[in-house]
Amino acid sequence: DTAVSQTPKYLVTQMGNDKSIKCEQNLGHDTMYWYKQDSKKFLKIMFSYNNKELIINETVPNRFSPKSPDKAHLNLHINSLELGDSAVYFCASSQVEDSSGANVLTFGAGSRLTVL
Amino acid sequence: AQSVTQLGSHVSVSEGALVLLRCNYSSSVPPYLFWYVQYPNQGLQLLLKYTSAATLVKGINGFEAEFKKSETSFHLTKPSAHMSDAAEYFCAVAYYNQGGKLIFGQGTELSVKP
Numbered sequence: 001d002t003a004v005s006q007t008p009k010y011l012v013t014q015m016g017n018d019k020s021i022k023c024e025q026n027l028g029h030d031t032m033y034w035y036k037q038d039s040k041k042f043l044k045i046m047f048s049y050n051n052k053e054l055i056i057n058e059t060v061p062n063r064f065s066p067k068s069p070d071k072a073h074l075n076l077h078i079n080s081l082e083l084g085d086s087a088v089y090f091c092a093s094s095q096v097e098d099s100s101g102a103n104v105l106t107f108g109a110g111s112r113l114t115v116l
Numbered sequence: 117a118q119s120v121t122q123l124g125s126h127v128s129v130s131e132g133a134l135v136l137l138r139c140n141y142s143s144s145v146p147p148y149l150f151w152y153v154q155y156p157n158q159g160l161q162l163l164l165k166y167t168s169a170a171t172l173v174k175g176i177n178g179f180e181a182e183f184k185k186s187e188t189s190f191h192l193t194k195p196s197a198h199m200s201d202a203a204e205y206f207c208a209v210a211y212y213n214q215g216g217k218l219i220f221g222q223g224t225e226l227s228v229k230p
Binding site: 096107 | 150161212
């Protein structure tokens, strides 16, 4: 039973199109994230939601719009796709550890987006 | 500025040899520290974490890391490499009250030769 699941796993599309990636977690976590991994494997946070409320937005272009219908789901919609959007997008979820205050993230398997 | 540096984008060891992957952080306050592993075409899996308890942290698959505040380091080690350890390894930091935001290093690709 997958803890953090993303769909689709692969997405190939043309420049200018609009696409969505969906994410669901069954861990009961309060916080969910989107990370982008570029072609050099560098990982950077894009967004974070806590109980459906946006708490982190890391200067991502307005063409990217996250939506969280409930705390178990965080979707990513991308408008007017550009070549530079090609990357692997990872969804993650976390819960604060009571003893330390640290969030430990559980990642999905990733969604590889290729823009032609 | 808060940042993480992993020395060496690629490390190659022989099977059975010591694995040492280096990680240094830059911040005025000690962070939470993590090592994640990414196998080809997969997501990231937590290897181990440091959250201000014991400075020597043991993780899965025989890996361990030691937090050294004086050196601002959190290097990852494994006494004896196995072929199945070949993967990309990421060091990451997080800070209290930042909503769990992870700042990742550039990653180190570990190759294991037979």
